[in-house]
Amino acid sequence: MSFWSGQQYQSPGGFDPQLPRTLFLLLLSVASARGVTQNPKDCVAFQSEKGSSISCHPPAELPSSLPADTFHLVLELFNLTQLPPDILKGASKLQELHLSSNRLESLAAEFLLPAPQLRVLDLTRNALTRLPPGLFQASAALETVVLKENQLEVLEASWLHGLKALGFLDLSGNRLRKLPAGLLANFTLLRTLDLGGNQLETLPPDLLRGPLRLQRLHLEGNRLQVLGKELLEPQPDLRYLFLNDNKLAKVAAGAFRGLRQLDMLDLSNNSLASVPEGLWAPLAQPGRDMQDGFDISGNPWICDQKLNDLYRWLEATKDKMFSQNATRCAGPEAVKGQTLLAVAGSQ
Ligand SMILES: *[C@@H]1O[C@H](CO)[C@@H](O)[C@H](O)[C@H]1NC(C)=O
Numbered sequence: 001m002s003f004w005s006g007q008q009y010q011s012p013g014g015f016d017p018q019l020p021r022t023l024f025l026l027l028l029s030v031a032s033a034r035g036v037t038q039n040p041k042d043c044v045a046f047q048s049e050k051g052s053s054i055s056c057h058p059p060a061e062l063p064s065s066l067p068a069d070t071f072h073l074v075l076e077l078f079n080l081t082q083l084p085p086d087i088l089k090g091a092s093k094l095q096e097l098h099l100s101s102n103r104l105e106s107l108a109a110e111f112l113l114p115a116p117q118l119r120v121l122d123l124t125r126n127a128l129t130r131l132p133p134g135l136f137q138a139s140a141a142l143e144t145v146v147l148k149e150n151q152l153e154v155l156e157a158s159w160l161h162g163l164k165a166l167g168f169l170d171l172s173g174n175r176l177r178k179l180p181a182g183l184l185a186n187f188t189l190l191r192t193l194d195l196g197g198n199q200l201e202t203l204p205p206d207l208l209r210g211p212l213r214l215q216r217l218h219l220e221g222n223r224l225q226v227l228g229k230e231l232l233e234p235q236p237d238l239r240y241l242f243l244n245d246n247k248l249a250k251v252a253a254g255a256f257r258g259l260r261q262l263d264m265l266d267l268s269n270n271s272l273a274s275v276p277e278g279l280w281a282p283l284a285q286p287g288r289d290m291q292d293g294f295d296i297s298g299n300p301w302i303c304d305q306k307l308n309d310l311y312r313w314l315e316a317t318k319d320k321m322f323s324q325n326a327t328r329c330a331g332p333e334a335v336k337g338q339t340l341l342a343v344a345g346s347q
Pocket residue numbers: 058077078079
């Protein structure tokens with residue numbers, strides 16, 4: 001949904017991939033305003049009290065070695081299918097590594113060993129189909145892992161072993177069909193999980209056991225048909241829940257039972273004709289009033305008395321409801337085409 005797209009990286013403790021580049025362009029324009037000329041074959045380097053920040057984009061050449069104080073490295077848009085071995089050699093202070101928009105097909109298991117202080121790894125838009133087991137064996141400080149828009153069809157729990165500080169995991173835009181049970185069991189600090197835009201038909205019911213305080217869950221754009229009652233239960237602090245653009249036809253009665261803090265719920269563009277009584281009761285409690293809104297549009301609602309509970313809830317929370325005009329009844333015949341709110345108001 002467009003009204004909150006782009007918020008994806010704005011979560012607390014999240015990660016904004018645009019920021020370093022914006023900063024870099026700003027600094028670059030300051031540099032050129034001062035008449036500093038730049039050889040296009042060179043990477044751009046900046047010094048700060050934190051160390052060296054190195055940015056390389058074509059037509060620059062890849063650096064053959066890095067300053068020992070490099071804390072931020074960008075190697076983007078090179079279409080590399082392999083990274084040069086030893087590319088991180090000597091960069092023991094490295095904290096952020098941005099490798100997006102290459103064509104990396106695989107990574108060496110030893111690749112991250114020289115950079116034990118790494119906090120951010122961005123591999124957006126590459127061609128990875130797997131990760132080598134052991135990749136993160138020295139990555140205990142790594143907080144943000146972005147694997148968005150790669151070609152992962154499966155993910156094995158062992159590929160992520162070694163991550164101890166993981167707070168943000170983005171696996172969106174891959175081809176994941178299923179996930180292993182226990183995948184997140186060790187990631188107690190995880191705050192944001194993005195699985196949007198994959199091909200998931202089901203999820204292991206225990207998927208969210210492990211993280212202690214998940215805040216943001218993206219499951220939009222998959223093929224989910226059922227939301228069971230166990231999935232969300234371990235995450236009472238969840239604030240943003242994206243389930244839109246799936247094939248959900250069934251939501252279990254207790255599915256939202258444990259949610260005490262939800263600020264935003266997107267169930268739009270699914271196959272919901274009805275929902276069980278009591279589903280909504282835990283949401284929008286006084287004091288926690290779904291402040292960023294909810295969307296249940298684009299579903300084939302059958303507006304009979306089985307939705308009475310939903311009508312009551314809508315009456316109470318309609319000022320938080322998005323896409324009101326697109327939230328319509330598909331039946332029964334007498335009310336077909338009417339908005340749910342109109343039907344709710346006439347009850
Ligand atoms: C990378 O590939 C794209 C698309 O084929 C092309 O437009 C671009 O020039 C390539 N970049 C380099 C550095 O080869």
